[in-house]
Amino acid sequence: MHRFVSALVTTTLAAGLLTVAPAAWADDCPDPGAPITGVSPTPDDVVLGPLASTSTRVFVDGYAGCFSSFENPYVRVLAPHREIIVDLSEGPPPFDGGVEYEGQLTIDTSELEDADAGTWLLSFEAEGRRYAERSFSVRRASTLSFNAGPEPVRRKVTFAGKLRRASWERSRFEGVKGERVRILRLGPVETPNPKRVALLTTEKKGKYSNKQPFPGTDRYQATYAGTAAVAAVSSRVDAVASRADAVKSGG
Incomplete structure (x- = not known):
């Protein structure tokens, strides 16, 4: 069993949950079919580079009467590998008659494989x-x-660059x-109207x-749209003028 221990950046993740009623409920449980109050994850997309970590507070809110029979509650986190x-420990009540359990999840990329990127599952469990x-x-x-470039442009322009993604296993970007990388013509700063002018495919070394x-x-x-395992990203903006426009402006 892996337990991560270091933390650099703290964010909050609330486990918004699909519920299953226990066999027996306390008398002051107002809705046995919905013991968890309406909460949602923040953020629901964690992005980490090489040699990075993030510490996330995990909390579950609900009705005290519904949770009264739970002993040693915990969250099981299932990553791909x-x-x-x-x-979890009991924290301050979030509302009258409510209860909150909270814990700390730290995700450290030095502990991960590249294949661990993707969808992770939080499972709230108690008493097996x-x-x-x-x-x-x-x-x-x-x-x-x-x-x-090259600038100023005459008749033809070359769009070029490199796409890299974090390798958690090798502790670097590769x-x-x-x-697929899209090249966009953005339009004026005041009234942007992005239009695609090229759709390119990365080759060796990105x-x-x-x-x-x-x-x-x-x-x-x-721009790069990303995948389920790799985050989307946009490049810097490059302002490019034709030779004729550069001459007019005194460039």
């Missing part, structure tokens, strides 16, 4: 029974470089091949490059 147990579940995402961070007729003086940006 590991399992983590988060012990599973009462509720909630899923959230833990994804590998990505970076995207971008350049449009280029990724075979992913590089991409395309030479095409210049769409015109404007701001350009590359």
Whole structure:
């Protein structure tokens, strides 16, 4: 059983839960079919680079009468290739007649495999029974470089850059091949109207490059939509002018 211990960034994750009624309920349980009050995860998408960690507060709110028979409640966290147990302790009541259990989950990428990225499941359990579940995402961070040139542009422009994703196992960012990168023409800052001008596929070491007729003086940006295991990312914005426009402006 893995228990992570270090923390750098603290966020909050509330386990919004699907419920199953226990065999016996206390008399002051107002709704045995819904012992958990309406809460939801924040955030529901954790993104981590290499050599990073995040400590997350896990809490479950409900009616005291519904929880009165629970001893040693805990949250079981199921990642694709590991399992983590988060012990819970009773905290301050969130409302009159309510009860809150809370614990601390720390996700440390030095403890993870790259294949652990994706959907993780939180399962609230007590006395050997599973009462509720909630899923959230833990994804590998990505970076995207971008350049449009040469400047000032005459007839054709080259869009080029590199897409990299975090390798938790190797503790570094690495280029990724075979992913789609969109090149957008953004329009004016005051009234942006993004339009796709190219759809490119990354090659060896995550590089991409395309030479095409210049769409015109404007701001350009590359974007990557991400996957279930890798976070989406946008590049810096590159303002590019045609040679004619550069001459007019005195550039």
